[in-house]
Amino acid sequence: MRRVILTFAVALYAAGAQAQSTALPEGLEGLGSGTGPILDATSAAAIGEDTVAPGTGAGPRVSGFLEMRHAGRLQNDPLQGDAPLSELRFHLDAEAGHDVIWTxxxxxxxxxxxxxxxxxxxxxxxxxLREAHVFFRLSDRIDVRAGRQILTWGTGDMIFINDLFPKDYPSFFAGRADDYLKAPVDAIRVSGYFDVVNVDLAVMAPGQTDRIVTGERLSFTDPATGQPSATAxxxxxxxxxETALRLYRTFGSWEGALYGYSGHWKSPAGQDSQGRGIFxxxxxxxxxxxxxxLGGIGYAEIGHYDSVEDRDGTxxxxxxxxWRLLLGHEREIAQNTTLGLQYSRTKMSHHDASRAALPMGAVAVPELRDVATLRLTRLFLNQTLQASAFLLHAPDHKDGRIRLSANYDVNDALSVGLGLSKFYGDRDTPFGQFRDASALSISARWSF
Structure with a gap:
């Protein structure tokens, strides 16, 4: 950790000196600052649907950031070190071209x-490698983006139903910025904009799965033994x-969408005869x-997951x-204060058949799993300080996660942050198994 902090301090000092010598005229300072990864992918609700083509085609553009981030555990984990995350990260974002845009x-x-x-x-x-793609227009109504990219659609805040693009759970759970919840995907995306309906079609290369917890940074509960494990x-x-399709259009001030996906479960959802996790x-x-x-933004999303290899549940x-259902609402409850609430339910199909097929002594998976979330965001100091609290709770398993964060913009280039991630629940629950990963994090980012 000392090496990370020292390297960051030296780089930050040099960058600050350079920024002073190349300051923009008054009133233009913000035009040169970058925002890191193109996609702030906490959720489609936070960033909006991914419908805007990247880039302006106005000429070469280079931006990025230098970030130090460290997370220290709040308790001892006998299988891990004291820090799930301790890194210095340099992000470079470059774009060039006009009719054909390279990113x-x-x-x-x-x-x-x-x-x-x-x-x-x-x-x-x-x-x-977060992104490496080319963007071009086949016509006035059809765009193509091909290569490594970050894709998102849907409505939920940290709850994904029809977004079947890869997620990076180790990054998110270890304490990285919310941007890194979405993992890159190698794909060709074709977007069409028509009078009746808009169309998005994504064709993904083989093997595009979630980045799952493998024991490198975070311990997890081994389902075979019920004990904590750090073995991949x-x-x-x-x-x-894989293919993913979205049809969407507006109806007055509302937007509706239909989704289709054909591929595989994004995280392991089965086991083969050799005991390996399968997709x-x-x-x-x-x-x-x-x-x-009701004075804010409401949304609803539903999806039917057809498990092709076990349609009868036996x-x-x-x-x-x-079946998965999500209902959500967010609104400003006071000046500079926003509250978001969500309720999600997952209902297993053919639950009785599944339970009857279990070996003697095996525990059946519950038919229903409910999840509720609350997000409260408050801006202070002329909106230079943002404080956020996010609570995810599953009442059936009595597990969940609390995520608190505060980020302060020192100036247009430098921001600092403090975060708390707390997992709770029994070790045999989806979130409780990560309770030894509960940590306090600090960060500093210089953008250019």
Whole structure:
């Protein structure tokens, strides 16, 4: 950690000196500041649907940031070190072209915790390639973006139903910025804008799965033993391309969308005869609606998960089909204060058949899982200080996560932050298994 802080301090001092010598005229300072990764992917609700084509085509653009981030555990984890995260990150975002726009976003990482080997699939190692794609227009109504990119759609805040693009859970749980919850995907995306309906079609390369917890930074509960583990699970990665489709249009001040997906479960949802985690085939059909309601913004989303390899629910080694529903509302409850509430329910299909097929002594998965969230955001000091509290609670399992954060913009280039991540629940619950990862984090980011 000392090496990370010292390196960051030296780099920040040099950058500050350069910024002073190249200051923009008064009133133009903000035009040169970058915002890090193009996508602030906490959720579609926070960033809006991903409908705007990247870039302006106005000429070459280079931006980025230098960030120091450290998270210290609030309790001892006998299988891990004191810090789930301790890194110095340099993010570079470059774009060039006019009719054809080339985009590159890459992170260089000096990491005291993670693996030293480069792995672009998991994002571990000293290099993480976030984006490398080309954008062009086939016509006035059809755009194409091909290559590594970050895709998102849907309505939820940290709850994803029809967004079947990869997530990076180790980054998010360890304490990185919310931007890094969404993992990059190698894909071709075609977008069409028509009078009757707008269309998004994404065709993804094989093996585009979630970045899951593997024991490198965070311990988890081994389902076979019920005990904490830091040993990476054995996985059989899926093959075959995936396709995701969205049809959307506005109805007055409301936007409606229909979704379709054909691919595989994004996280392990089964086990093969050798005990390896597998990603069975999956089809999803869904819909969403979002618009003004009760003085704020209301939204609803639903999706049916068709587990192709276990449609009748009788294979205990493969996840059942299920229905997922999300209802949400957000509004400004006072000046500079926003409150967001969500309720989500997942209902397993063929629950009785699934329970009857279990081996003697095995515990059945509950038919229902409810999740409620609350997000409270408050701006202070002329909106230079943002404080946020996010609570996710699952009443059935009595587990969840509390995430508190405060970020202060010292000036147009420098921001500092403080965060708290607290997991709770029994070790055999989805969130309780990570309770030893509860941590306090600090960060400082200089953008250019």
């Amino acid at each position: 590159l976003a890459v992170d260089g990482i000096l990491d005291d915790v993670g693996n030293a080997d480069i792995d672009l699939r998991t994002g571990e190692g000293p290099i993480d 699970p054995r996985l059989d990665r899926p093959d075959g391309i 069975p085939r999956l089809n999803v059909l869904g819909a969403s609606l979002r618009g003004p309601l 294979d205990p080694k493969i996840a059942n089909s299920e």
